[in-house]
Structure formats: C-alpha cells, structure tokens
Amino acid sequence: MKKLLSVLLALSMLAALPLLSSAEEEKVLNIFSWDGYVDYASVIQPFEEQTGIKVNYAPFSTNDEMLKKLQENGASEYDLVIASDYILNTARLEGLMLPLDKEKLPNFANLDERFISQYFDPDNEYVVPYMSGIPLIVYNPDMVQIEIDGFEDLWDPSLVDSIGLIDDARVSIGMVLLSMGQSMNTTDDAVLAQAKEKLFALRENIHVLEYENLHNSLISGDISVAYTFTPYVALALDANPNLKVVWPKEGLGFGIDGAFIPANAPHPDNAHTFLNYLLDGQVAAVTAEWQLYCTPNAAAQEFLSDAYKNNPVFNGIYDRFGDAEYVMNLGADESKFQDIWTEFKLLF
Amino acid sequence: MSGGKGAKMAGGRGTRLFIVPMAMVAVLFVAIPLCYVLVISFMTRGDNSTVQAIFTAENYRRLLDPNYARVFLNSMLLALWTTLLALLLGYPFGYCMARANRRWRALLMLLVIVPFWTNALVRLYGWKILLQANGPVNTVLRALGLIDQPLRMLGSYGSVLLAMVYCLIPFMILPCHSAVDKMDWSCVEAARDLGAKPWYAFLTVTLPLTLPGISAGCVLVFVPSLGLFFVSDLMGGSLMLVGNLIRDQLLKSRDWPFGAALSMLLMAVTVLIFGLYRRSGGKDLGVF
Amino acid sequence: MKKRRKIFSPVYMTLLLIAMYLPIVMVVIYSFNAGRTIGAWQGFTTMWYDRLLQNALMGDALKNSLVLAAWSVALAGVIGTLGAIGMAKSHFRGKGALETLSTLPMMIPEIILGMAYLVIFSAVGIPLGMPTLVVTHMTFCVPYVYINVSSRLVGMDPSVEEAARDLGAGPWRVLLDITLPLVAPAVASGMLLALAMSLDDVIISFFVTGATTTTLPLKVYTGLRNGGTPEINALCTLLLGAVFVLVSLAQLWQARQRRRQARDREQANRNQPDRA
Numbered sequence: 015m016k017k018l019l020s021v022l023l024a025l026s027m028l029a030a031l032p033l034l035s036s037a038e039e040e041k042v043l044n045i046f047s048w049d050g051y052v053d054y055a056s057v058i059q060p061f062e063e064q065t066g067i068k069v070n071y072a073p074f075s076t077n078d079e080m081l082k083k084l085q086e087n088g089a090s091e092y093d094l095v096i097a098s099d100y101i102l103n104t105a106r107l108e109g110l111m112l113p114l115d116k117e118k119l120p121n122f123a124n125l126d127e128r129f130i131s132q133y134f135d136p137d138n139e140y141v142v143p144y145m146s147g148i149p150l151i152v153y154n155p156d157m158v159q160i161e162i163d164g165f166e167d168l169w170d171p172s173l174v175d176s177i178g179l180i181d182d183a184r185v186s187i188g189m190v191l192l193s194m195g196q197s198m199n200t201t202d203d204a205v206l207a208q209a210k211e212k213l214f215a216l217r218e219n220i221h222v223l224e225y226e227n228l229h230n231s232l233i234s235g236d237i238s239v240a241y242t243f244t245p246y247v248a249l250a251l252d253a254n255p256n257l258k259v260v261w262p263k264e265g266l267g268f269g270i271d272g273a274f275i276p277a278n279a280p281h282p283d284n285a286h287t288f289l290n291y292l293l294d295g296q297v298a299a300v301t302a303e304w305q306l307y308c309t310p311n312a313a314a315q316e317f318l319s320d321a322y323k324n325n326p327v328f329n330g331i332y333d334r335f336g337d338a339e340y341v342m343n344l345g346a347d348e349s350k351f352q353d354i355w356t357e358f359k360l361l362f
Numbered sequence: 363m364s365g366g367k368g369a370k371m372a373g374g375r376g377t378r379l380f381i382v383p384m385a386m387v388a389v390l391f392v393a394i395p396l397c398y399v400l401v402i403s404f405m406t407r408g409d410n411s412t413v414q415a416i417f418t419a420e421n422y423r424r425l426l427d428p429n430y431a432r433v434f435l436n437s438m439l440l441a442l443w444t445t446l447l448a449l450l451l452g453y454p455f456g457y458c459m460a461r462a463n464r465r466w467r468a469l470l471m472l473l474v475i476v477p478f479w480t481n482a483l484v485r486l487y488g489w490k491i492l493l494q495a496n497g498p499v500n501t502v503l504r505a506l507g508l509i510d511q512p513l514r515m516l517g518s519y520g521s522v523l524l525a526m527v528y529c530l531i532p533f534m535i536l537p538c539h540s541a542v543d544k545m546d547w548s549c550v551e552a553a554r555d556l557g558a559k560p561w562y563a564f565l566t567v568t569l570p571l572t573l574p575g576i577s578a579g580c581v582l583v584f585v586p587s588l589g590l591f592f593v594s595d596l597m598g599g600s601l602m603l604v605g606n607l608i609r610d611q612l613l614k615s616r617d618w619p620f621g622a623a624l625s626m627l628l629m630a631v632t633v634l635i636f637g638l639y640r641r642s643g644g645k646d647l648g649v650f
Numbered sequence: 651m652k653k654r655r656k657i658f659s660p661v662y663m664t665l666l667l668i669a670m671y672l673p674i675v676m677v678v679i680y681s682f683n684a685g686r687t688i689g690a691w692q693g694f695t696t697m698w699y700d701r702l703l704q705n706a707l708m709g710d711a712l713k714n715s716l717v718l719a720a721w722s723v724a725l726a727g728v729i730g731t732l733g734a735i736g737m738a739k740s741h742f743r744g745k746g747a748l749e750t751l752s753t754l755p756m757m758i759p760e761i762i763l764g765m766a767y768l769v770i771f772s773a774v775g776i777p778l779g780m781p782t783l784v785v786t787h788m789t790f791c792v793p794y795v796y797i798n799v800s801s802r803l804v805g806m807d808p809s810v811e812e813a814a815r816d817l818g819a820g821p822w823r824v825l826l827d828i829t830l831p832l833v834a835p836a837v838a839s840g841m842l843l844a845l846a847m848s849l850d851d852v853i854i855s856f857f858v859t860g861a862t863t864t865t866l867p868l869k870v871y872t873g874l875r876n877g878g879t880p881e882i883n884a885l886c887t888l889l890l891g892a893v894f895v896l897v898s899l900a901q902l903w904q905a906r907q908r909r910r911q912a913r914d915r916e917q918a919n920r921n922q923p924d925r926a
Contacts, residue, residue, distance in 0.1 A: 183610070183614060222517045383733070385752075392789065399766050532846065608762065
C-alpha cells in the first residue's frame with residue numbers, strides 16, 4: 015500500500031520535475047528560525063563574503079511548528095536552528111541535537127557565565143545561547159494616573175479598559191501566578207483555580223490581547239499599559255521616550271533563545287563556522303542592537319553603543335537574575351493552562 | 363443539464379475523462395490526508411506533539427464541553443456577518459462592473475484583484491494604521507470637529523468585521539460579476555416593457571437569474587472566513603475562534619489527537635451546512 | 651432613472667475602490683518610516699529600500715513565490731475547469747461525494763491539513779521542496795476554479811454543444827471550440843482568486859516547504875517576532891508599482907489596438923464603394 019502510494023505521489027509530481035533544485039553544493043548553510051532573527055545585511059551577508067558559504071534561511075513562526083518539522087524529517091534538512099529555551103530542552107531530550115564540537119567554537123568562551131549551563135543544556139553540550147529577554151510592563155504616564163511598580167497594580171480600577179496583555183496562556187497566566195507569589199510552572203489545580211479567578215477579575219481592565227503588536231497600540235494611544243516582550247518594549251521606547259518601563263517587583267518571566275545543530279544536519283561544519291562567527295563579540299553586539307534583546311555574550315560589551323548599554327530594558331536583568339523564572343514545557347498539563355485561557359478569551 | 367438521454371450518452375464517455383485529474387487530486391491530496399486526520403483523532407496524545415497508537419473516543423467526548431460550543435458559535439456568527447456584508451457590498455460592485463463599458467471591465471477586474479496579490483498581513487497593517495487612535499481616520503474626524511477624543515476603533519468587533527470583509531470581498535465580487543455578465547438581459551427588458559418598476563424587475567428577474575453567482579460567492583466567502591482567525595488576532599479582536607482553538611491545541615497544548623478531533627468537527631459542521639443548503643434547493647444553483 | 655444609475659454606478663465603484671486602496675496607500679507611506687513600528691511616524695528614510703535591494707534572501711523568496719504561484723494556479727486552472735465541465739455533463743454514483751471531496755480543502759483547517767501533508771510526505775520519503783509546495787497549493791486552489799466555473803455552467807444553453815456533437819465533433823473539440831470560450835471569464839476569475847490564495851498562503855506552505863524554498867508570505871508572517879519588517883512594506887510598494895506599470899502599459903497598448911482597428915475599418919468602408 016505504502017509503495018503504491020509513493021508511486022502514485024511520485025507520478026503526480028512528474029509535472030513539477032523541472033522545478034527540482036539542482037544538487038546541493040558544498041558551501042551551503044540552511045538556517046531555520048524566525049524570519050529576520052539573524053539579520054541579513056549586518057550578519058549573514060558579511061559571513062557569506064568572508065567564507066563563500068551561501069546561506070539559505072527557512073523561517074518558522076512558532077517553536078512547536080519547528081519541533082514538529084524536525085521530528086518528522088529526522089532533523090536532516092537544516093544545519094542550524096535558533097529557538098526558545100523550553101523547546102531546546104524538549105529537542106535535546108528527544109535526541110534531535112548534534113553535540114557541539116567545542117574545538118571548532120573557540121568563541122564559546124565569550125559567553126557570560128550567567129547565561130550558560132541552563133536547564134535546557136546543563137553541560138553545555140548542544141546549545142549556544144543567542145539572545146535573552148524578559149517580558150516587562152511598559153506604560154504611558156500621561157494616560158495613567160497611578161504609579162505602576164508591579165503586576166498587582168494592573169488590577170487597579172483606574173486602569174479600566176486600558177491594558178494590552180500578551181495573547182499566550184503560559185505567559186499571561188504565568189504573570190497572574192507571579193503576582194500571587196506562585197511559580198509560573200505550577201500544575202497544582204487549587205492554585206490554578208485561584209489564578210483563573212484572579213485572571214477573570216482582570217477582564218475589565220484589558221482592552222486587547224495580542225502577541226506581536228502591543229507596542230504599536232501603546233505608541234498610537236489605543237492602550238496605555240502593555241505587558242509585552244523585550245524587543246517590543248524597546249521599540250515602544252524608541253518611538254516614545256516618555257514611556258515608563260517597569261521591572262515587576264513580584265518576579266520575572268525569563269527566556270533564552272539558543273542555537274543548535276540538528277542531529278542529522280547536512281552541513282555541520284558550516285554550522286560550526288557560523289556559530290563561532292555569531293559568538294564573535296562584535297557580531298554579537300551588532301546582533302543585539304538590531305534584534306533589541308539582551309546579549310548573553312560578555313565579549314560584546316566593549317562593542318555595544320552607549321544608548322544600548324544605558325537602556326534599562328537590556329541591562330536590568332543583571333540585577334534581577336535571582337527573580338527570573340523560565341516558562342517550562344509541562345507536557346500534558348499544558349492543557350490546564352489552555353483551557354483556562356480559552357474560557358477567559360470567551361469573555362471578549 | 364437538460365437534453366435527451368441519448369445525447370448525454372453520446373458525449374458522456376469522453377467528457378467523463380475530464381474528471382479524472384480532479385478525482386486523482388481529490389483522492390491523493392484530500393482523501394488520504396483526511397483519513398490520517400480521522401485516525402489520529404481517535405488516538406491518545408503522547409508527549410511533545412506525538413501521538414500514541416492507543417484507541418480512544420475521549421477526544422470526541424471532550425468536544426461536549428459547552429465552552430467549545432461557544433467557540434464554534436463565535437466563529438459561525440463572524441463568518442455569517444462577514445458573508446452578509448460582503449454580499450451587500452460586493453454584489454452591487456459586481457453588477458456595476460458587468461454593466462460597465464466593455465473597455466473598462468478588464469481594468470476594473472484587475473483593480474479589484476491587484477491589492478490581493480500583495481500580502482494579506484501587510485494590507486491588514488495598512489488598516490491598522492488607518493484605524494489606530496492617532497491614525498488618519500481619527501485625525502480627519504477630529505479636524506472636522508466630529509469628535510473630541512480619538513475613537514478606539516482597533517480591537518472592536520466592527521474593525522474585525524471590516525478587515526474580514528476586506529480580505530474576502532473579491533471572492534464575492536468576481537462570481538457575482540460573472541453571473542450578471544452572462545445573464546440574458548432580454549428577460550429584464552421584457553419585464554420592464556410589461557411595466558415592472560426597476561426595483562421590482564431587479565427583485566423578480568435579475569436577482570433570481572444571478573442566484574448561482576450569489577451562492578458561489580457566499581460559499582467562497584463563508585467557508586474561508588471560518589479559517590481566517592489571524593485577521594481577528596491582528597486587528598486586536600481578542601476573539602476565541604475555532605481557528606485559534608485548533609492552533610492552540612496543536613501548538614500550545616501539543617495535543618494533536620484533540621486538535622484533529624476539533625478539525626473533524628469543524629469540517630463536519632461545514633459539510634452539514636452545505637448538505638442542508640443542498641437539500642433546500644442549492645443543488646440547482648450549481649454549487650455543491 | 652437611467653441617469654441616476656449612470657451616476658450611482660461609477661460613484662459606488664470609485665468609493666469601494668478607494669476603500670480597497672487606502673490601506674495600501676498607508677503601506678506605501680510607512681515603507682518610508684524611519685521607525686520600525688507602525689504606531690507612529692518617526693521620520694522619513696529610504697533605508698528599507700536599500701536593505702531590501704541588497705537582500706538576496708528576499709530575492710530568493712520572491713522568485714520562489716512566483717514560480718510556485720505560476721505552477722499551482724496553472725495546474726489548478728486546468729484541473730478545476732476540466733473537472734467542472736466534466737461534472738456538469740455526467741451523472742454517476744458518487745458524484746456528490748467527489749464534488750464534496752474536491753472542494754473540501756477549503757473546509758479543512760489549514761494547520762491540520764498542512765501537518766497531515768508533512769507526516770504523509772515524510773512517511774513516503776518524498777523530500778520537501780518546490781514539488782510538494784506545488785501539489786499542495788494546486789490542491790487548495792482547485793476548489794476556487796471549480797466553484798467559479800461550475801456556477802457559470804449552470805443554466806448555460808446545452809443546445810450549441812449538442813449541435814456540435816451531432817455534427818461529429820469529439821469531446822475535446824467541443825471543449826476547445828465551444829465550452830471553453832463560454833466559460834473563459836469564470837476560468838479567469840477563478841484563477842485570479844486562486845492566485846491570490848497561493849500568494850497568501852502561510853500555514854500549509856510552512857509544513858511542506860524545504861530548506862531552500864522559502865516563500866514571501868512565510869517571511870512576512872514569521873518576521874513579526876522582531877516587530878515586523880518595514881522591508882516588506884517596501885517590497886509590496888515595489889511589487890505594486892511594477893504591477894501598475896504593466897497594467898497601464900497593457901491598457902495603452904489595447905487603446906492603440908482599438909484605434910488602429912477603428913482606422914482600418916474606416917478605411918475599408920471608404921474603399922468599398924470604389925470596388926463596387
């Protein structure tokens with residue numbers, strides 16, 4: 015049956031035969047990440063010129079789509095994947111990663127110690143940390159009467175219909191859990207029931223749930239408070255320097271995006287060359303300034319601009335490492351969060 | 363089609379071969395994937411987006427949760443409103459286009475479709491710019507003295523509807539245009555000659571004659587609108603639609619079997635709607 | 651009465667077209683925005699055009715998108731049109747089922763369909779790339795052509811075709827000389843819609859694309875993570891500009907053809923009396 019199927023499928027594709035790409039050259043590198051997460055003009059193009067390696071860039075929009083593709087095609091198509099911490103852990107446990115050859119990565123030593131040996135790669139065998147971020151509260155003091163210094167203030171009645179929250183169950187319910195002094199990764203039903211009640215009480219204050227656009231709404235004046243990711247906070251500040259950034263006192267959600275080489279990557283040598291290039295202090299600095307994240311690269315510090323170094327969005331983390339908590343993969347218990355979120359969104 | 367049985371037989375065999383490529387596509391690229399989805403909808407979730415080959419009907423039992431019914435209702439209502447508005451706006455356009463000078467017609471068709479060759483996301487960002495609190499619409503309204511405070515249109519149900527209609531209106535305009543274009547105008551003229559008022563002639567002659575185009579347009583708008591959940595997300599609608607639910611189950615809960623069951627339900631509901639429509643005479647309209 | 655329609659029609663069409671193009675005007679304006687957001691105007695720049703023009707990845711994606719759209723829409727046009735004509739003229743057991751099955755891709759949530767394609771292609775060992783993109787796009791494009799052509803065929807006078815058949819024309823002959831010209835406008839509009847669908851698809855494309863066949867919509871959709879890319883606005887501006895130049899050239903050419911035809915006809919009319 016399978017054979018017949020494959021013959022039929024192959025036949026039906028005959029028409030498209032001339033489109034089949036020509037045999038792969040030696041000097042090729044296939045990157046798999048969010049589009050633009052490695053900038054072409056400032057990072058990829060210089061690399062191509064230096065090494066003669068042609069870079070292909072295949073994008074994904076969510077970590078889990080990426081994982082599904084690696085699982086199905088045996089991690090054999092891409093040479094380098096950049097994705098988020100929890101999915102790195104999952105991919106490592108599923109054996110989808112190729113161990114790094116540290117001899118080919120002399121620049122690995124450039125990494126800040128506080129960003130390595132994380133739970134997703136305790137022995138630094140597979141992952142090169144790339145960028146790091148923390149969702150923060152950012153608000154427009156012209157439109158907000160109160161002083162916000164933590165999550166608890168979001169429930170203030172004066173903020174009715176003015177908050178933009180991240181449209182993600184784990185991040186936003188996690189925020190409620192942090193405000194209750196609980197872990198973002200709790201699976202305790204009683205605690206989650208409490209969190210649900212508290213989340214529902216926030217409904218009146220929320221104007222919009224969005225994932226990628228809260229900074230636009232904040233700048234345009236559609237909302238006056240946003241809880242959103244690092245680069246969006248930075249973009250909002252860039253457009254309106256009067257905005258105030260809050261490092262919530264109750265705790266922080268923390269994340270690291272890292273790069274790894276899939277288990278059956280076709281060009282692992284090129285991938286090592288590229289990783290070592292990314293770890294160069296100067297390249298890391300350029301990357302951090304363009305991507306608007308915190309860099310885990312200690313050698314980048316001397317190349318960073320003053321504007322970047324003085325921006326609290328990027329350097330606040332160094333005082334708060336102790337309060338930062340990862341959002342982890344909870345397996346089947348993820349459904350508990352999703353069910354709460356579904357019910358919550360039905361209120362809109 | 364009418365015509366004697368003999369005629370049908372004569373042209374039948376050759377013409378029937380025309381169906382073969384479509385049938386092959388339907389079997390290879392629709393039926394087979396569908397069977398796969400059906401099978402995993404009866405299996406048990408494994409860790410991390412995997413599926414365990416253990417039979418269960420639990421995924422379908424979970425669908426009984428009233429919250430999911432409300433999500434489906436949300437989606438159906440949005441699709442219904444979208445279709446209605448698209449029809450009200452698109453039919454007159456298709457009609458005028460078909461009545462326009464032949465020289466203009468091709469240009470008009472191009473003008474309608476060209477915006478849709480650019481990315482939908484980018485075009486929706488255009489609407490966001492227009493509608494945001496400091497955007498041009500608010501600026502104009504303020505300059506005219508119609509409002510003091512900027513209207514917060516983004517995120518409202520109306521803004522979601524507007525964007526939905528905008529994304530799908532050519533799917534209404536083109537079939538309506540095609541129907542008006544092929545209509546036999548002598549019927550309308552006959553009605554007018556017999557003293558029918560223009561509106562009466564339109565309702566009793568033009569409308570019934572163009573019904574196939576209208577129903578094709580409605581199908582082409584209604585069905586895709588059930589899947590365009592990202593429009594609501596982008597416009598800040600914060601709505602929970604079936605598309606969001608399925609995506610969240612697949613990519614966030616990582617529960618592929620349940621996501622498959624939800625997909626089967628959505629498909630069943632859509633097919634059922636068209637089954638009813640077919641029963642009620644839609645079959646004669648040529649679509650389904 | 652007639653006058654009123656004459657006024658209503660162009661006014662209505664103009665208003666709706668303005669509404670369709672206003673957001674695009676905004677995209678064009680904001681492609682010159684110095685900031686990376688759309689929330690506020692942060693000054694004028696042509697930086698995004700510079701970045702765009704030197705970005706080889708953008709060129710690759712544009713090329714992939716165009717190749718993909720051309721193949722899938724052409725195939726869907728042929729398959730959908732033949733299918734609609736064949737279905738309208740034959741009756742057999744399971745016709746309804748085949749019709750539903752063929753139009754089902756519109757009703758299956760894209761994400762689950764894309765995932766099913768990924769699993770099946772991987773299981774059978776077909777490498778992901780342009781061929782897998784083309785067949786899947788073709789599959790979801792067929793219904794748009796099929797529905798448009800089907801609705802055009804309803805109520806079409808069958809006597810012409812029957813006459814041709816009685817005169818001994820085979821089915822292909824009838825198709826090419828009689829049926830196709832009659833349904834051509836519906837084929838065209840179906841293919842235009844299919845083109846729009848193919849040029850916009852993200853979700854199915856993601857699951858069936860290979861490492862080197864990234865399409866433009868994939869880039870746009872997945873680029874939102876770092877605040878969206880004004881480069882895409884710049885690209886849309888350039889593409890639309892190109893389309894409009896082509897359309898205007900075609901219009902000018904047509905107008906010239908028409909004038910020439912008119913002149914020829916006039917000349918022929920003038921010559922006729924002489925010959926007689």
